[in-house]
Amino acid sequence: MNMMTVMQRVVWPLLLWPYVLTVSIPLDCKEEEGSFSRCPSITQEKLLDRVIQHAELIYRVSEESCSLFEDMFIPFPLQLQRNQAGYSCITKALPIPSSRSEIQQISDKWLLHSVLILVQSWIEPLVYLQTSLDLYEVAPDTLLNKTKWVSEKLISLEQGVVVLIKKMLDEGLLTTNNSEHGLFQYEAQPEMLESVMRDYTLLSCFKKDAHKMETFLKLLKCRQTDKYNCA
């Protein structure tokens, strides 16, 4: 366990340093002729690679956070009851394909948009999760750091996806959909147990969606590089 954490702590900075560039790219970079372009240009493939790396890392970190949380706060019997009737993921209402066959049928555009929707819908809940975890007295620092890191990287992932959409699909900036605010209903926490379960649900749901994002993006990449085999 210690080896893993140590390795992760070393691996993250090494893997994440190119992401600084993705964060620092101003999004309102106009590529018009007359404008003075201060943006460093990046190829589409490279951008897609970086976005994929980003999503992959987010998924891994969220998975680790979930495991940590599970080990610390969730007794074993309750682990089986996650996503039970009382608690369901906030993104359940999103029209996102959930099987491979379905995924293979949707277009690139829809893939990207699905990813974007997912990302945007999770930004706010993660902030809420962060505040909620801060209230715990016994939450370990690693858990807090990981969730904080994830929420930060999610924002940069959103930026990257927006740029990608602009480049690949030649679309303008997507305005943030207000529907995601409707998705997440802030519930008052009556009891500690409730909040723990809710946070657990949040974490596991986010982990699931992170995996979804990663898979979609990888599928997209395959389609970009080799259209014939990635059917």
Place this chain on the structure above:
Amino acid sequence: MAAALTMLFFLLHIFTASVQGSASDQVPPQINPHLTSCVSTNMETFRCRWNVGTPRRLSEPGDLRLFYINKIPSNTPPKEWSECPHYSTDRPNECFFNEKHTSIWTHYRVHLSSRDQSIIYDEKLFHVQDIVEPDAPVYLNWTLLNVSLTANHYDIIVSWKPPQSADVQMGWMTLQYEVQYRDANSDLWEVADIGKDTQRSIYGLQANANHEVRVRCKMLGGKEFGEFSDSIFVNVPSKVSGFPVMALLIFGALCLVTLLMLVIISQQEKLMVILLPPVPGPKIRGIDPKLLKKGKLSELTSILGGPPTLRPELYNNDPWVEFIDLDIEEQSDRLTDLDTDCLMERSLSSNCSPLSMGFRDDDSGRSSCCDPDLPNDPEASSFIPLIPNQSHAKDSSCSTACEPSPPVQSPAAGEPCFVAPGREALYTQVSEVRSSGKVLLSPEEQAEVGKSKSKDTLKVIMAEKEKEKKEFQLLVVNSGYTSELNAGKMSPRLYSGDMSEPCQTGGDSGSSPSLSPYHESDTTHMSPLPPAPVYTVVECVDRQNSLLLTPNSTHAPQLIMPKIMPTPDGYLTPDLLGSITP
């Protein structure tokens, strides 16, 4: 009696039977049917397996059913349970969910129950992506990477391919691999780090030993590993020669070392010379160190004193020494060598070299002002007044007072103020210097001063011009001083004259061959005590054979250095020291 016995036997029998019966019931532990695992290998399908448990008397093996509910978010969650879509045919107790019935990222609830779902034996809740356990990697092989120098160890690279079922190429699944290897003899597997590459290098495997290598993989972020691949065996024979190479090398090294030691020990002295050459002694040019050893100091000094500039002080005797030496014989020689022409006539003076130069003085220990080797400017300037060319103050004093007497003037006037006779600087003692610039010389005998005149003048004895032109003797006598020059040649007559007014009295004193000593006493100036001797330099000798001395600018009697002693390197004679101190 018998009835009791039969009753006893009957009870025993029942008892044993019941015991047997109960024992037979307890031997097989009741294991309920349960789901062993629900596993997906490719994230597209999955299968659930269960264990029927101990066979019950009431139920049949085939009565176990699997039901599930899949909560797909988009659809309304089904309230009914669906039965297993396909019970596997190749193996019992397994339910296979194909792609149609599999949805990722959705919640599955699987029940193992009886046919009518009245009894639920087991339940599982999962998401499909969480239960992925990929198949084992395939196509393992290894290549030799490195062989160590001793051929005892080697490195290999193991490579494999991802399982066929996992769609890695499309990016549907991202796998991580773990390689394990062990020596065939041991039971402990060594685990290499997990990586995403499909190859891994293993270092430090022992030669001539059988190694077993296997690989397994799991999803990136997944929980469980898949199955291990089939092991491959690695064996690299080492080139083992007949005799151990290491021993040979060590032996050779030892021999070399011993040889080296022998060489060093045998040639120790030579080596010492080569390695640590003797430090050469100091070599001073011109000096033989052996001389030093022998202690011949005279030769040494001759060596040391080669160049004259090396040790000037050795060759130039100390000036104070000459005060000790009395070399009377040389004095006559000197006087004969006087260039009186220079002294007498002004015209000649131009031809003459400066007085200082006129002296052919050898180094007889009497280094005087006229030593040509040691030019001393300030001192030379004091000699210069002897030359008629320079005497400014005197001229003024002379000219004003000596109008009738032409001889008293500056050399510029043309009339000779004769250079002081004698090559040597002759001293006179100045008792006082008046404000008018006149210099009063102290008399030779203070006792004779009985006159009213306060000032005691120095009697200057002028050699008679008639006697010898070339021979001027300026005998300076005072009460306390007699030059050595005059000591031998001093004429018995002492004359005193008032030098302060050479013009006036010059004629008297000069003309008269014999000057009678007279004293002038000046009422104005009374000096009960003998005045401090003040020396000045005789500037020139006027026609009346009166001396012109350089007056002091200051009133205070000041000792003026009449003669410049060659001072080697600033060496001060006691006289000089006394003179310098104000």
